[in-house]
Amino acid sequence: MLFLQLTFESFRFAWHALKSNLTRTILSLLGVTVGIFAIIAVFTIIDSLEKNIRDSMAFLGDKVIYVQKFPWVFGPNYPWWKYVNRPMPNVREFRFLERNLENRQGVAIFDFKSNVTFRSGNNSIEGSNVQGVSYDYSIVSEVPIEEGRYFSIQEVDAAREVAVIGFNIAESLFPNTDPIGKTFKIKGLPFKVIAVMEKQGSSIMGGPDYDNTSLIPYGAFSKMYTTRWSQPLIAVKGLETDEGLMELESEITGLMRSRRGLKPTQEDNFALNRPEMAGNAITSVFGVINFAGGFISFFSILVGGFGIANIMFVSVKERTNIIGIQKSLGAKNYFILFQFLFEAVFLCLLGGGVGILIVYLLTFIPLGSLEVILSFKNIMIGLGLSSIIGVLAGIIPAFVAARLDPVIAIRSK
Incomplete structure (x- = not known):
């Protein structure tokens, strides 16, 4: 008081x-x-x-490990010369991990091609992106679908010409009409639209520009764009019960070393990167x-x-x-x-x-x-x-x- x-x-x-x-x-x-x-x-x-x-950076996913050639090392003294001769991850290694990994929710491989022109009738859009993805890509990274559906496993395995397109692509190629079921061409090949993604807008860090990106099955992508200089990524989504993804990281390391025939005295010739490293x-x-x-x-x-x-x-x-x-x-x-x-x-x-x-x-x-x-x-x-x-x-x-x-x-x- x-x-x-x-x-x-x-x-x-x-x-x-x-x-x-x-x-x-x-x-x-x-x-x-x-x-x-x-x-x-x-x-x-x-x-x-x-x-x-x-x-x-949310597109990198949560509880995800990326198998790549170069590590995500931040700093002025990046020893790139140690990593430049490493082999790139490939489809055979992806299949190997997909068959043998136990401590995971999903394994995906994907690759990216920029500055692609899409055409549909008299309409076209230039400077867009096409991304080839495997079926588990929707598990590893969120695919914000607004209308339609994601790929079926049969479509991905058969490398069918189907596509999930971004908002800007849908607006440019199919103005004032429903794009689902319509076709457009990538490098002269017709692709059927099965979904349109939500409008994302620009982000401060860039990341995948989903508004101007078309997702297609990885097999269809590799037939058009895979070369000796391709740089596909393998991403593995860990289990919620795997604290710190320690079990998953150990399992991937063992399988990759076995697959590449590395001796116990040899260093890893691959990098396991996590989004929290950037964080x-x-x-x-x-x-x-x-x-x-x-x-x-x-x-x-x-x-x-x-x-x-x-x-x-x-x-x-x-x-x-x-x-x-x-x-x-x-x-x-x-x-x-x-x-x-x-x-x-x-x-x-x-x-x-x-x-x-x-x-x-x-x-x-x-x-x-x-x-x-x-x-x-x-x-x-x-x-x-x-x-x-x-x-x-x-x-x-x-x-x-x-x-x-x-x-x-x-x-x-």
Whole structure:
């Protein structure tokens, strides 16, 4: 009860002091507002950028291991010369893994060809992509089908000319008509449309442009595009019960070494890559950026804190006589201390709240494919920093006010 009474009284004194010196209050608040705006804006932009990049990498899948020639190694000293002569994964190895792997949900092989022209009657679309996939591709990577169906296993095994097309391809080749069941040509070969994918839009990291991509069975793709320079990928989806995919990784390593006839003393001539490898690299990069941005922005809020400390010293000076009267009427030191400390915190919270509000309003400004979101965590960081700055800026002035002698304070003008 006493705490609530002290809070109410302190709030009343603080509000009266702010109203009586409105211009000075606004100028003091500007420092904290700019400081909190700077630091929360930096955190918000960085967090939003990281989230958008991670969302853009969702196409890599969850609990997936990619069998490839080159490892996903991030850094300036990439030893490419160690990997350039490795053999590429191939269909025979895919079939071998498909037959023998036990700790998996699905195994898929897929390859990609860009800058392809699709034609249907008088309509055509250039610069599109065609991707050959095996049946389990929908298990390894989500295929966002809006209309129609995915390939049947018979269609994939028989390498039939059927296709799942992207939204832009459907709009260009079959305007104002239902594309399901229609045919279009890739390199002169007719393909029947069995599904249209959902419109995806652009993403900050690129990834597969499904709007301009046509999925076809891998066998049909390999008849048109497979060469000695082809670089197919083998992807394996692990079991949910396989924590960290350790069992799956060990099984793939053993099978691939056996298939390629590697001796125990020989190094692996293949790479097992995981999406979390890219995720960890992103986390470390953005961790450094977050620290650097926060450190620089901290100086802005520090300047605002000095402004609040200055106004609190002036406030103590102006209200010395009132402090003396309060003490003579029985006010304890902690009441005076709490009164000025609360005023400093209230000032900083008010300024910080305005800064956070400005950041929130800026999130409505469109920035292309970057979606800026002010998270609850950053709001709490802003309010927490405002409170800390308020305490640090107000503790010394409040302590000075609390230690004033009531007789001397009353005599002051």
